[in-house]
Amino acid sequence: MAQTEWIEACETDDIEEEDVIRFDHGDRTFAVYRTDKGDFYATDGYCTHERFHLSNGLVMGSTIECPKHNGRFDIPTGSAKRAPVCVDLKTYPVKVESGKVYIQI
Amino acid sequence: MNNYGMVIVGAGEAGARAAAELRSRGWTGEVTLVGDERHAPYERPPLSKQALSGEEAPAPVTILDRPRLDALGIRLVSGDAAVRIDRASHEVLLAGGGKLPYERLLLATGANPRKLTLPGDASGDMLYLRKFEDALAIRSRLAAGRRIVVIGGGFIGLETAASARAAGCEATVIEVAPRILMRGVPEAIAATVEALHRANGVDFRIGIPIDSVNREDGEYVIALADGSRVRCDAVVTGIGAVPETTLAAECGLELDNGVKADECLATSDPDIFAAGDCCSFPHPLYGKRIRLEAWRNAQDQGTHVAGNMLGDRAPDGAVPWFWSDQYDRTLQVSGLSEPSHTTVLRDLGEAGKLYFHLDGDGRLVSASAMGTAGIGKEIRLAEMLIEQRAHPSPESLADAGIRLKALLRA
Secondary structure (H helix, E strand, O other): OOOOOEEEEEEHHHOOOOEEEEEEEOOEEEEEEEOOOOOEEEEEOEOOOOOOEHHHOEEEOOEEEOOOOOOEEEOOOOOEEEOOOOOOOOEEOEEEEOOEEEEEO | OOOOEEEEEOOOHHHHHHHHHHHHOOOOOOEEEEEOOOOOOEOOHHHHOHHHHOOOOOOOOEOOOHHHHHHHOEEEEEOOOEEEEEOOOOEEEEOOOOEEEEEEEEEOOOEEEOOOOOOOOOHHHOEOOOOHHHHHHHHOOOOOOOEEEEEOOOHHHHHHHHHHHHOOOEEEEEEOOOOOOOOOOOHHHHHHHHHHHHHOOEEEEEOOOEEEEEEEOOEEEEEEOOOOEEEEOEEEEOOOEEEOOHHHHHOOOOEOOOEEOOOOOEOOOOOEEEOHHHEEEEEOOOOEEEEOOOHHHHHHHHHHHHHHHOOOOOOOOOOOEEEEEEOOEEEEEEEOOOOOOEEEEEEOHHHEEEEEEEOOOOOEEEEEEEEOOOHHHHHHHHHHHHHOOOOOOHHHHHOOOOOHHHHHHO
């Protein structure tokens, strides 16, 4: 199994409730979410349909909607919820420690 | 229903989406998609952007490639035009002599560039952009140092001008109307777009009629009514589109600024539907008949109409949405506004500016924004407010400290 590491993505205060921000690390891009319940999640940053940043999309409850074609994913599981997306989104483990959000990649 | 299949004339965005959606909804009979282009269904938005100025030689960005069509069991008849509809026998006749019997027929025939005829000997040399091959033809003229004139300051014209600049050309936009983006974009945003283009080296001639276009000594000379002359190596014209209604007209379907459809996208023949750029329909949010030339609409209506072809009677009331990429900025418009509407500005700082448009009753009917890709989120929320027929207070709309999401729940 490939080696993974915990990377500091942002401060908890950087993301408003029910919102998403973009986090770039190396040549990869991620989307880090805070749901309406205050939980943090992380997924790949691009929609699986076309290369478009999900961080510009709208979070509704625990769903992210891609701004380009309105495809939707369930944030905690990454599962595709509405056409045109049909490929699930890769998710990453997240932990919060002393006000910072870490993702395991 | 009998054993005839579903036939879709027009293999663009609307037609392709409808074909795929018929399968998603469980239709197991035949689905035939007829397109007069040689390509599998492809996206047109990149044609005025990456296809013109991208470093790599462009290829069509397919919506449904051939393996996908095969997997879905969709028969693509490409490069053969539908030439007649026989409504009595429920058949579409093809130029190549074939006949396609239909259970239900969808007209997704799109639109063609509006042609401009000017005095002078070079009117016929002007280039237009609609199809992939058109993009290739324009691209071949965009070598560094060439002078390109774009007639028409709409989305296509402006994107072409931006692409010309990206390719190192000189670019001049000639707009006969008093300002650019007269259709559907408020003046404040049009002014921002114009300033952005000027900052990127595009020259503008606005509000001046064109007298003639001639070819002289290997270059084109455009004479303007103010006596000035613009000399260039190529002229690209983007002055709107005309709905393609030939088939509908010849088989006696009702027309009204396109193929006339009802709120469920059925034409005057209940077995024939219309969707996309060719289709005019009454919009429940705006209380009038409209026709949209927009990618999102083609996609939404194509998807929506499939259900109605299978027997639903679901009205189509999606909020119209348009976007355009201008250099590193994006412009988005949701809903339809009129000059008489009240405009409220929400300043998003670095991200851009968002304008709300309220009708006489204070109902939010449209929103438009120009800025970074982040404005998409705000426009989407505005779209949801428009859908709700919300009457938000102008003060709350102007205050960037109040989240639109909060207004949605109010």
